[in-house]
Amino acid sequence: MNSTQALSRNTILDSVRANQPAKLPMPSIPHFHMNQHHTNQPADLVAAFCESIARMAGVVVTEDVPDLDSFQCAKFPEAKVICSAIPEYAGTIKPASLNHWSEASKIDVCILRSPMGVAETGSILLSDIELQVNTIAFLAHDLVVLLDPKQIVGNIHDAYEHPYFKLRSYSVLMTGPSGSGDISGITVHPAQGVKTLTVILSSALSPTPNASRRMG
Amino acid sequence: MMQAALMVPCYVDTFYPHVGIATLELLEKLGVDVVCPKDQTCCGQPMANSGCYEEARATEEHCARVFGSFDYVVTPSGSCTHHIRNKFSAGADSPEKQKLVRNTYDLVEFLHDVLKIRDFPWATFEHKVALHTSCSAIRGLNMASMSERVHDTVFSKPKALLSGVSGIEFVEFERVDECCGFGGTFAVTEEAVSAKMGYDKLAFMQKASPDCIISSDMSCLMHLQGCARRQKQDTPFYHVAEVLNGVSL
Amino acid sequence: MSTPVDQAKNAERFLADTVHEQRLDKLLWAMRMRRDAAARQVPEWEELRTLASEIKEHTLSNLSDYLIQFEAKATANGMIVHWARDAHEVYDLLAGQGSNMLVKSKSMLTEECEWRPFLERRGIRVTETDLGERIQQLDDQPPGHIVGPAIHKTTQDVAILFSKKYGSDPENEDAAYLAGVMRENTRPDILDARAGMTGANFVVAETGAVVVATNEGNADLSANTPPLHICSVGIEKIIPTTESLAVFVRLLTRSATGDRITQYTSTFRGPRKGAAMHVILVDNGRSARLGMKRFWHSLKCIRCAACMNTCPVYRRSGGLSYGSTYMGPIGIIMMPTFEIRKYSELPFASTLNGSCTNVCPVKIDIHEQIYGWREVMEENDQIQVVKKEAMRVADKVLSHPTLYQIATTTVSTALEVLPHFAVYNRLNAWGKHRDVPEATTQTFHEWYRTHRPKTNEEVRRG
Numbered sequence: 071m072n073s074t075q076a077l078s079r080n081t082i083l084d085s086v087r088a089n090q091p092a093k094l095p096m097p098s099i100p101h102f103h104m105n106q107h108h109t110n111q112p113a114d115l116v117a118a119f120c121e122s123i124a125r126m127a128g129v130v131v132t133e134d135v136p137d138l139d140s141f142q143c144a145k146f147p148e149a150k151v152i153c154s155a156i157p158e159y160a161g162t163i164k165p166a167s168l169n170h171w172s173e174a175s176k177i178d179v180c181i182l183r184s185p186m187g188v189a190e191t192g193s194i195l196l197s198d199i200e201l202q203v204n205t206i207a208f209l210a211h212d213l214v215v216l217l218d219p220k221q222i223v224g225n226i227h228d229a230y231e232h233p234y235f236k237l238r239s240y241s242v243l244m245t246g247p248s249g250s251g252d253i254s255g256i257t258v259h260p261a262q263g264v265k266t267l268t269v270i271l272s273s274a275l276s277p278t279p280n281a282s283r284r285m286g
Numbered sequence: 287m288m289q290a291a292l293m294v295p296c297y298v299d300t301f302y303p304h305v306g307i308a309t310l311e312l313l314e315k316l317g318v319d320v321v322c323p324k325d326q327t328c329c330g331q332p333m334a335n336s337g338c339y340e341e342a343r344a345t346e347e348h349c350a351r352v353f354g355s356f357d358y359v360v361t362p363s364g365s366c367t368h369h370i371r372n373k374f375s376a377g378a379d380s381p382e383k384q385k386l387v388r389n390t391y392d393l394v395e396f397l398h399d400v401l402k403i404r405d406f407p408w409a410t411f412e413h414k415v416a417l418h419t420s421c422s423a424i425r426g427l428n429m430a431s432m433s434e435r436v437h438d439t440v441f442s443k444p445k446a447l448l449s450g451v452s453g454i455e456f457v458e459f460e461r462v463d464e465c466c467g468f469g470g471t472f473a474v475t476e477e478a479v480s481a482k483m484g485y486d487k488l489a490f491m492q493k494a495s496p497d498c499i500i501s502s503d504m505s506c507l508m509h510l511q512g513c514a515r516r517q518k519q520d521t522p523f524y525h526v527a528e529v530l531n532g533v534s535l
Numbered sequence: 536m537s538t539p540v541d542q543a544k545n546a547e548r549f550l551a552d553t554v555h556e557q558r559l560d561k562l563l564w565a566m567r568m569r570r571d572a573a574a575r576q577v578p579e580w581e582e583l584r585t586l587a588s589e590i591k592e593h594t595l596s597n598l599s600d601y602l603i604q605f606e607a608k609a610t611a612n613g614m615i616v617h618w619a620r621d622a623h624e625v626y627d628l629l630a631g632q633g634s635n636m637l638v639k640s641k642s643m644l645t646e647e648c649e650w651r652p653f654l655e656r657r658g659i660r661v662t663e664t665d666l667g668e669r670i671q672q673l674d675d676q677p678p679g680h681i682v683g684p685a686i687h688k689t690t691q692d693v694a695i696l697f698s699k700k701y702g703s704d705p706e707n708e709d710a711a712y713l714a715g716v717m718r719e720n721t722r723p724d725i726l727d728a729r730a731g732m733t734g735a736n737f738v739v740a741e742t743g744a745v746v747v748a749t750n751e752g753n754a755d756l757s758a759n760t761p762p763l764h765i766c767s768v769g770i771e772k773i774i775p776t777t778e779s780l781a782v783f784v785r786l787l788t789r790s791a792t793g794d795r796i797t798q799y800t801s802t803f804r805g806p807r808k809g810a811a812m813h814v815i816l817v818d819n820g821r822s823a824r825l826g827m828k829r830f831w832h833s834l835k836c837i838r839c840a841a842c843m844n845t846c847p848v849y850r851r852s853g854g855l856s857y858g859s860t861y862m863g864p865i866g867i868i869m870m871p872t873f874e875i876r877k878y879s880e881l882p883f884a885s886t887l888n889g890s891c892t893n894v895c896p897v898k899i900d901i902h903e904q905i906y907g908w909r910e911v912m913e914e915n916d917q918i919q920v921v922k923k924e925a926m927r928v929a930d931k932v933l934s935h936p937t938l939y940q941i942a943t944t945t946v947s948t949a950l951e952v953l954p955h956f957a958v959y960n961r962l963n964a965w966g967k968h969r970d971v972p973e974a975t976t977q978t979f980h981e982w983y984r985t986h987r988p989k990t991n992e993e994v995r996r997g
Binding site for chain 3 (some may be wrong): 299310327336396434435467482485
Binding site (some may be wrong): 074075077078079080081083085086087088089090091092093095096097099100102112122125126159171172175190191192193198204205207208209219220226227230231233235236238239240241242243244245246247248249250251252253254255258259260261262263 | 569577590592602618620666667683689721725750781782784798799801805806826851855956
């Protein structure tokens with residue numbers, strides 16, 4: 071830190087110390103559970119998750135998807151560049167093949183796996199581990215996310231207990247495709263980011279024990 | 287016999303004496319020995335709310351001297367009560383001032399919480415009513431629940447009292463607790479916005495086709511009535527005191 | 536010495552445009568209703584508000600410790616932490632970041648510090664990626680609302696603007712079409728940019744992380760695509776832990792728009808490989824405000840704009856009427872700390888109704904602070920001389936029973952004298968859109984003297 075910076079730092083800290091009010095205690099945060107309409111039973115959490123994500127224009131697939139290839143072909147017939155960030159599906163490219171962060175914009179569909187969903191909000195968690203190339207989360211056109219329904223937690227308090235928030239350089243709670251209400255309060259999808267978000271809820275697609283996870 | 291001092295807000299004294307009269311008669315009907323100090327003037331709110339703190343001092347001190355010896359001071363005004371109870375800080379401290387701050391009640395509070403009256407057998411009012419409760423009364427005096435606090439039990443002290451008047455019917459209207467736009471000196475300093483708020487409030491109320499508009503604050507009604515008359519609406523306006531006292535349309 | 540912003544006059548002008556005013560009022564009231572509906576679904580809503588308020592008060596009263604903790608953690612994570620006493624201290628960093636174009640996401644702090652004009656004067660092009668900010672940037676207008684900067688514009692306004700700037704179809708007012716136009720035109724800049732600027736909603740001391748919540752993902756775009764990420768944040772944005780973050784995330788979006796969360800709620804804990812991340816901790820008057828006994832609670836603000844949506848005055852004045860970076864109720868209590876004279880009229884742009892205080896997710900006593908600022912304006916001689924004089928006359932009359940009774944005896948005198956405290960602004964302002972109260976034959980006290988003569992004894996006690 072140079073001397074100007076040190077001066078700024080010290081001036082600010084001195085001013086803060088001189089002005090901060092008498093210390094007030096940190097409250098203890100209760101462990102809130104899902105509201106009275108839902109319990110923490112898995113079936114309830116899945117139902118709540120589906121309801122929440124639908125409000126944000128996310129799409130949920132609850133039936134088994136035995137063949138990802140035919141699934142995405144049917145859903146995205148025009149797609150040419152299919153990026154797979156999961157080991158069990160090849161796609162047409164892998165994230166590792168992207169040479170530059172901005173190249174994620176050429177991806178039509180990206181298949182990812184999320185380690186956690188949140189019933190309260192319909193969010194799915196992604197980090198630099200799952201994405202491998204962070205920009206996929208918003209430069210790709212469409213995302214398909216595999217989520218084991220057993221990994222759906224109740225609420226945001228539960229969600230922020232996930233170790234990613236203390237360990238990863240980038241983690242995002244993503245809830246539906248990008249949107250905006252900035253034009254006259256009318257909600258539109260998409261805005262700048264992904265155009266659609268489809269979550270496949272299926273245990274059948276859980277990672278096999280020897281699937282590797284690359285550290286981003 | 288319980289004794290109470292009647293505080294008549296300056297604008298009620300001048301423009302709506304019938305509200306002061308109705309308040310007096312109502313309290314007398316309920317067996318209260320009402321004293322009306324002749325030296326009363328104003329609670330200081332117009333100056334204090336304008337930020338002219340210094341210029342409210344003498345008025346507030348005078349008010350404390352006039353009313354500071356009574357166990358109950360009753361006024362048909364939520365805004366004056368709110369000012370005295372929660373913002374009465376321009377004048378010097380004194381035992382009278384402290385007593386006044388503790389013992390001032392809006393009329394509705396006094397009837398509902400102190401006298402605990404719910405029936406007004408001498409009153410009949412077979413009309414549809416749009417009830418307006420002032421922001422001072424709701425958020426300053428907790429006289430009714432507020433829409434912002436969605437989990438609170440819904441209640442309204444003025445409505446509870448008025449429900450004791452035979453024949454009365456309340457109409458529901460949108461934005462029930464949005465401010466009417468009076469706001470004290472705001473009514474003239476931000477005249478355009480104030481008037482628009484008043485016009486909008488009236489429009490929401492009129493959509494529900496009430497026979498009249500009622501409130502426990504004449505300041506709101508003064509503003510709303512001004513807006514209504516300018517638009518050639520002849521809807522009658524009443525203070526809660528008048529209806530409880532047995533006024534007829 | 537700057538002239539005070541005449542918010543009342545600006546509001547009057549906005550009101551004259553009935554199309555825009557009615558639309559804004561309806562739209563933002565609907566937003567307030569959505570907030571209510573969302574709060575209803577959370578039984579512990581009021582408990583969350585109390586927690587959020589207490590967490591912020593704890594943090595602000597221990598701010599120096601938390602700032603130091605954050606700096607240590609963030610540095611260990613690979614971020615470079617800067618400290619800026621005011622807007623100017625960032626100039627060198629910004630000017631020297633090496634690229635001639637950068638993308639940015641919405642940050643009220645950057646508006647406050649006026650960094651975009653600074654950069655543009657130095658030939659550095661800045662592309663706003665937030666749709667609302669971009670609209671305002673293209674129209675050369677400041678934001679009108681802190682969550683929806685262009686919320687006061689109709690789809691027609693945007694269609695015409697985009698046709699001028701982007702050559703799109705001026706007749707096509709479809710919001711999805713317009714969003715698409717923006718997306719196409721902004722994406723090349725995003726892909727080419729060498730630097731991105733963001734703000735942050737929260738800064739987590741325990742983990743050295745910054746948290747940004749957007750609907751568009753544009754902060755993620757601005758932060759993750761270019762190789763340089765500059766995140767500037769006010770020092771009051773610190774919260775202690777990830778556990779406390781959950782409380783705020785649950786309150787923020789519900790208060791702002793009624794949704795349960797934004798589409799992208801992201802945590803940045805360090806630069807990605809091969810990139811750099813700078814965090815600028817900005818004071819710009821915040822530490823001084825921390826020492827204001829009556830006003831420091833305004834630092835709890837999480838920028839949700841719930842106060843603006845519920846404020847009946849804001850909805851009828853429009854955000855631009857305040858002439859300030861932050862507008863509406865929160866603006867009224869913050870702006871005078873930046874420039875007391877310029878914003879000396881703002882505390883009077885309120886009816887003190889208190890709705891704002893009761894929607895604020897962090898329980899700032901906004902309307903009480905507004906009242907407090909009115910007193911400060913008097914103490915600092917910011918109240919117009921004419922008004923003060925009128926108030927002095929009022930106090931004299933209202934503290935002397937004899938003068939009061941003389942003044943109120945005849946109706947014509949009363950009408951002249953009593954609203955006299957209003958004369959300082961405009962003559963007959965009351966009567967512009969309203970009738971004055973009807974004439975009465977006698978005052979209450981005159982009636983009382985004749986109808987209750989027995990009880991008309993002077994009651995003097997003590």
